[in-house]
Amino acid sequence: MNKKSIKKASFYINTPMNRRTNTDKEITLAAHDAFRFHTTLPNYKATPLIQLPLLAKKYNIGNLYIKDESYRFDLTAFKVLGASYAIHILLEEKPSISTFCTATDGNHGRAVAWAAKLFDKKAVVIVPRDTTPLRIHAIEQEGATVIQVDGTYDYACQFAAHISIENNWELVQDMAWKGYETIPAHIMAGYTTLFREITAELASLSSSIDIVFLQAGVGSFAGAGINYYLDMYGENRPKIIIVEPIEADAILTSLQNGKIKTSNGNSETIMAGLNCGTPSLGAWNLLKNGIDASISIEDYYTEKAIRELYYPTGSDPRIYAGESGAAGLAGFIAIMNDPKLRHLQEILTITSSSSILFINTEGITDYNSFQQIIRKNDGGTPF
Ligand SMILES: Cc1ncc(COP(=O)(O)O)c(C=O)c1O
Known part of the structure; x- marks a missing residue:
């Protein structure tokens, strides 16, 4: 236990x-x-x-x-089933997107990185403090930049939302809140x-x-x-x-x-x-x-x-x-x-x-x- x-x-x-x-x-x-x-x-x-x-x-x-x-x-x-489909729809609507961002415990971030690479785009992935080095490495292997924050998954989500607005990145989060649902x-x-x-x-x-x-x-x-x-x-x-x-x-x-x-x-x-x-x-x-x-x-x-x-x-x-x-x-x-x-x-x-x-x-x-x-x-x- x-x-x-x-x-x-x-x-x-x-x-x-x-x-x-x-x-x-x-x-x-x-x-x-x-x-x-x-x-x-x-x-x-x-x-x-x-x-x-x-x-x-x-x-x-x-x-x-x-x-x-x-x-x-x-x-x-x-997880890639969700990330790839959402990125595909986003790019149909806005082909000029250059960078996708997300927060993750591991799998979703790796999936966003994989899908971004598939469409020749960049990915920035935010991970909480407990994410293990091997999981971070797997995300980096897909070509993404990983930022580890000193907080929980919920905190990493807030961080990813803020940093995306600041940098004009497209947030691809697998969690909805009021105003972020589509x-x-x-x-x-x-x-x-x-x-x-x-x-x-x-x-x-x-x-x-x-x-x-x-x-x-x-x-x-x-x-x-x-x-x-x-x-x-x-x-x-x-x-x-x-x-x-x-x-x-x-x-x-x-x-x-x-x-x-x-x-x-x-x-x-x-x-x-x-x-x-x-x-x-x-x-x-x-x-x-x-x-x-x-x-x-x-x-x-x-x-x-x-x-x-x-x-x-x-x-x-x-x-x-x-x-x-x-x-x-x-x-x-x-x-x-x-x-x-x-x-x-x-x-x-x-x-x-x-x-x-x-x-x-x-x-x-x-x-x-x-x-x-x-x-x-x-x-x-x-x-
Ligand atoms: C392996 C695995 N199973 C299940 C889940 C749960 O999915 P959700 O967060 O949509 O409940 C996750 C989420 O990251 C996951 O990585």
Whole structure:
């Protein structure tokens, strides 16, 4: 368990309206079809949907699917789907843009740098104080200038917004706030591609899913998923569970308060991509109206999930997952093990016939940290 933890694992059972509220940003999101654009990118290939039948058996569920975004281009994470689409739209409207700027915990900044390079533009990427040297290096490798600030992710976002105005750079942030909503909506539209791929992959297996675990930072990714499933299935959509780190539980805190709230956690977590203090305004209505349950988990569970995937059960295939990538599965493992969360199995009707989907949103994005995690012995449970 994280020694510096000041909060306890928690959960919230939501009563979703199961429909979109058609705010401007939801209309913007619905109007865009990024899939066609993505298929035109060099080396585009749908990432695999992997079935783990023996892990499913171990946890006594029907089917366990993992959409593996570690194969997304050569970027190891899904984030480029959003950044590339938003940059493409911006350049269609304003081809003279020379520099894109963003704040990031790692993956989004690397994606913005990659997309800027693709269109022959510059990128400046702001990272918070906790970003690891290997993640900074990966962003620089894409040709971006990286500035590390002495603050949290929320502070890095404010810094990026200011510095962009001062320098006439174009801000490509994956988080919306009042007055900055269109670009984040385009980023969310970009994420939709992976959910479309999943539908096609499940259809080819003549299968479907009952429950989806989505990990969240600011909630743009989860909001995109909810938007997609509400669009496709309305109230017959799969159940959606949100997973966050205890110390960055922005969505859980906001659901508990009925409005957008900043987490009072201390931002200490190894799940760097999820280490965000405040939900995105662009995702909030979708989250509120489409989440069934929201849980916060200890770092211990994501380490355990990484090892479950790296040391597969029997003949199941091996999957390489990063700390944020494994977080969805980690939430499931917590519900199946932790006495404080176990009754959620009943509330969410997790049974021996459930088909459950997880998204490995990142592969190995920090090799050193990954090595440490896979070498650790499980050493029992944290409770
Ligand atoms: C690997 C990974 N997974 C999930 C997320 C969560 O996305 P969002 O911030 O849109 O909730 C992030 C965000 O950076 C990420 O890097």
